[in-house]
Amino acid sequence: MSAAPGTPAVDPLEPTPFLVGRPGDRALTEELVATVLGPTRRGWLLLVAALGAGMAFWLVALGATLFVGIGTWGNNIPVAWGFGITTFVWWIGIGHAGTLISAILLLFQQRWRTSINRFAEAMTLFAVAMAGMYPILHLGRPWLFWWLMPYPSTTRLWPNFKSALPWDVFAISTYATVSFLFWFLGLIPDLATLRDAATTPRRRRIYGLLAFGWRGSARHWRHYRIGYLLLAGLATPLVVSVHTIVSFDFAISLLPGWHTTIFPPYFVAGAIFSGFAMVVTLIVPARRLLGLERVITIRHLDNMNKVILATGLMVSYGYVMEHFMAWYGGDPAEAFAFVNRWTGPYRHLWYLQLFCNVVTPQILWFPRMRRNLVVMFVVSLLVNLGMWLERFMIVVVSLSRDFLPSSWAMFRPTWVDWGLLFGSMATFGVLFLLFLRFLPVIPIAEVKELRREFDHEDRLVAGGPGHRPEGAP
Amino acid sequence: MRTWLVAEFAGEPELLAAARALRARGHADLDLHSGVPLHGAEEALGLRRSIVPRLALAGGLSGAVAGYLLQWWTVGVDFPINLGNRPPHSPPAFVPITFELGVLVAAGTIFLGLFALWGLPRLHHPVFEVEAFRSATIDGLWLSAGVEAEEADGVAAELERLGARRIERVPEEGEP
Structure with missing residues (x-):
C-alpha cells in the first residue's frame, strides 16, 4: 500500500488537493485580487439589479412596519412571535457556520478552512445583520431599542437580567461585534495587498485607508498572529453560547414544545447544519462565477457536505429525543404539542421539514453525491428551507396550540411578513455581492502560507522541491 | 537626522541572515516586511513574546x-x-x-x-516612499533599518555584502 522510498507518494485518502498546483506568491496574488481589481462583470450587475428589486420590496415592508406598526404583521395572541422570531433564529443559525469554519477549524488546524473562511465570515456578518433587524422591529417601537441597554434612566428601571431576552441582547450584540473584529483583522493584510496591487490612484487611496498603514512588518505579524488566534479562541465558546442563549428564549418558558432541556445542543447543531448549507448554496455558484476552482476545490465542498450530514443526523436525533421526552415526561400538554405536529393544521409543513432535514441529507452518505455540484446545491437549498420550517414549527405551531383551547388561533402571514422574509434574503444577497466585488474573497496571505506548508511537505515527501502530479478535480 | 535604508532580498534565508548580522553589529531599529509571517523572524530580530x-x-x-x-x-x-x-x-x-x-x-x-x-493607523511611513516596496505585501522580502545619516553609507555597504538585491535610502523627513 505505501509507496516505495523516494517515490512521490500521493495519499490515496487524499485524492483531491486543497490547492491545485503550486503557484508562486505573485501568481497567487494576481489570481486572487483579480476578482476585485478586474472589470465589473455583466452577470454581477444583473444579479445586483435582480436582488436590488427584492431589496426594494424589503424596504417597502420595513417602511410599513415602521410607519404603521407591527399590526401589519400576521402576529396575534396567542401567536405573538410569528415570522419575525422564526426568521431571526434562522438567520442567526446561518451565521454560526461562518464562525465555526473560521474559528473552530482554525484551532483544530484544519487546512481546508483557509480558502473558505473569509467567505464564511462575511456570510456570518450579513446573516447577523439581517437577524438583528427582527427582534428590534418586533419591539413595536424600534426607535426606542436603546431601552434594552442598562443606562441610568429617570424611571430608575433597569433591564430584567433574570429574563432570557436581555441575555439575547448581549449575546447577539457581542456576537456581531466579535465577528466583525475577527473578519476585519483577517482582512487587514489583504487590504494592504490590494492597496499595493491596485493600479488606479483612487483604489490605492481607498484600500490604503482601509489597510490602516499595514506594511507587513515582522514586528506587527508577531502580535497579529497571536491576536488572531486568541480571537478565534474567544469566538469558539461565543458561537456555542449565542445559539444556546437564543434557545433559552424558548427553553426557560413554560410553553409545551419549548420547555425542554435538549434545546441548547439541538439549536447549536441545527445552526451549524443550516449555516453549512448556506455556505454551500453561496459557494457553488460563486466559485464558478469568480473562477476560484483552484483554491476552493471539490474537496472543500466534500468536507462541508460531511459536516452537513453529521449535523443533520444530530438534528434528527434532536427530533427523536423531543418526542421521546414528550412521551416519557407524561405531561399531557407536552405530549399534545407533539401529536399536534403530526396531525394538527400545520402537519404538511412538518412532513416537509422532516423530508428536508432528515431524509435529504442522507444522500450525502454517497461520495459521488457529495462531489456532485448539482446534488449538493439542491440539498443545501432544501436544508435551508427545512431549517426555516423547523423554526416555524417551534415558534408558531407551539404558540398556536397552547394550554387553553379557547385561546387557540392560526397564524396567517401578511404581505409584510413575506416582504421582510424574502426581502431580507435579497438584501443579504446584495451585501454578499458587494463583498464579492470589492473585497478579497479568499484570504490571500493565508493561502500563501498554506502553499508554503504544502511546499515544505512536498520537499519532505519527495526529497526535493516538487509539484505533486495532480490535475484539476 | 535619521535615514531609512530599505533593502530587498531574494530569499528568506538571506533576509533573516542579514537581520541577524545587522543586529549583531548593534543596529536595533530593524524590521522585516513580507506578505506572510516569516518563520524565524522573531528570533532574527530578537523580539520577546507578545503581550x-x-x-x-x-x-x-x-x-x-x-x-x-x-x-x-x-x-x-x-x-x-x-x-x-x-x-x-x-x-x-x-x-x-x-x-x-x-x-x-x-x-x-x-x-x-x-x-x-x-502604532497604527498611520497614514504614512518612510518605507512607503520606495515605489518598489509595493511588492512587500505581494511576494517581496524587504528589510528596513533606521540609522543615523552618517552611518548610512556603512550600513548600505553592509547590506550589499549581505546579498541585498536593491537598496533605497529615505531621509526621515520624507523628502525622496
Missing part, C-alpha cells in the same frame, strides 16, 4: 467582573423586583451576560491593543 495574551486576559476578566457587578447592582440592589420568585441576587441567571461581556471586552482589548502595539 497580547496578557492584555486579552486582563480585558476578559475585567469585562466579566464588570458584567456581573452590573447585574448584581442593578437588579439585586438598586431596584429589586420579585420575578418568578427568584432571589434579587440570582447568580445562575447572571452567568450568560457575565460570559458575553467577558468575551466582548477581551475581543475589544485584543483588537484595540493590536493597533496600539502596531
Whole structure:
C-alpha cells in the first residue's frame, strides 16, 4: 500500500488537493485580487439589479412596519412571535457556520478552512445583520431599542437580567461585534495587498485607508498572529453560547414544545447544519462565477457536505429525543404539542421539514453525491428551507396550540411578513455581492502560507522541491 | 537626522541572515516586511513574546467582573423586583451576560491593543516612499533599518555584502 522510498507518494485518502498546483506568491496574488481589481462583470450587475428589486420590496415592508406598526404583521395572541422570531433564529443559525469554519477549524488546524473562511465570515456578518433587524422591529417601537441597554434612566428601571431576552441582547450584540473584529483583522493584510496591487490612484487611496498603514512588518505579524488566534479562541465558546442563549428564549418558558432541556445542543447543531448549507448554496455558484476552482476545490465542498450530514443526523436525533421526552415526561400538554405536529393544521409543513432535514441529507452518505455540484446545491437549498420550517414549527405551531383551547388561533402571514422574509434574503444577497466585488474573497496571505506548508511537505515527501502530479478535480 | 535604508532580498534565508548580522553589529531599529509571517523572524530580530495574551486576559476578566457587578447592582440592589420568585441576587441567571461581556471586552482589548502595539493607523511611513516596496505585501522580502545619516553609507555597504538585491535610502523627513 505505501509507496516505495523516494517515490512521490500521493495519499490515496487524499485524492483531491486543497490547492491545485503550486503557484508562486505573485501568481497567487494576481489570481486572487483579480476578482476585485478586474472589470465589473455583466452577470454581477444583473444579479445586483435582480436582488436590488427584492431589496426594494424589503424596504417597502420595513417602511410599513415602521410607519404603521407591527399590526401589519400576521402576529396575534396567542401567536405573538410569528415570522419575525422564526426568521431571526434562522438567520442567526446561518451565521454560526461562518464562525465555526473560521474559528473552530482554525484551532483544530484544519487546512481546508483557509480558502473558505473569509467567505464564511462575511456570510456570518450579513446573516447577523439581517437577524438583528427582527427582534428590534418586533419591539413595536424600534426607535426606542436603546431601552434594552442598562443606562441610568429617570424611571430608575433597569433591564430584567433574570429574563432570557436581555441575555439575547448581549449575546447577539457581542456576537456581531466579535465577528466583525475577527473578519476585519483577517482582512487587514489583504487590504494592504490590494492597496499595493491596485493600479488606479483612487483604489490605492481607498484600500490604503482601509489597510490602516499595514506594511507587513515582522514586528506587527508577531502580535497579529497571536491576536488572531486568541480571537478565534474567544469566538469558539461565543458561537456555542449565542445559539444556546437564543434557545433559552424558548427553553426557560413554560410553553409545551419549548420547555425542554435538549434545546441548547439541538439549536447549536441545527445552526451549524443550516449555516453549512448556506455556505454551500453561496459557494457553488460563486466559485464558478469568480473562477476560484483552484483554491476552493471539490474537496472543500466534500468536507462541508460531511459536516452537513453529521449535523443533520444530530438534528434528527434532536427530533427523536423531543418526542421521546414528550412521551416519557407524561405531561399531557407536552405530549399534545407533539401529536399536534403530526396531525394538527400545520402537519404538511412538518412532513416537509422532516423530508428536508432528515431524509435529504442522507444522500450525502454517497461520495459521488457529495462531489456532485448539482446534488449538493439542491440539498443545501432544501436544508435551508427545512431549517426555516423547523423554526416555524417551534415558534408558531407551539404558540398556536397552547394550554387553553379557547385561546387557540392560526397564524396567517401578511404581505409584510413575506416582504421582510424574502426581502431580507435579497438584501443579504446584495451585501454578499458587494463583498464579492470589492473585497478579497479568499484570504490571500493565508493561502500563501498554506502553499508554503504544502511546499515544505512536498520537499519532505519527495526529497526535493516538487509539484505533486495532480490535475484539476 | 535619521535615514531609512530599505533593502530587498531574494530569499528568506538571506533576509533573516542579514537581520541577524545587522543586529549583531548593534543596529536595533530593524524590521522585516513580507506578505506572510516569516518563520524565524522573531528570533532574527530578537523580539520577546507578545503581550497580547496578557492584555486579552486582563480585558476578559475585567469585562466579566464588570458584567456581573452590573447585574448584581442593578437588579439585586438598586431596584429589586420579585420575578418568578427568584432571589434579587440570582447568580445562575447572571452567568450568560457575565460570559458575553467577558468575551466582548477581551475581543475589544485584543483588537484595540493590536493597533496600539502596531502604532497604527498611520497614514504614512518612510518605507512607503520606495515605489518598489509595493511588492512587500505581494511576494517581496524587504528589510528596513533606521540609522543615523552618517552611518548610512556603512550600513548600505553592509547590506550589499549581505546579498541585498536593491537598496533605497529615505531621509526621515520624507523628502525622496
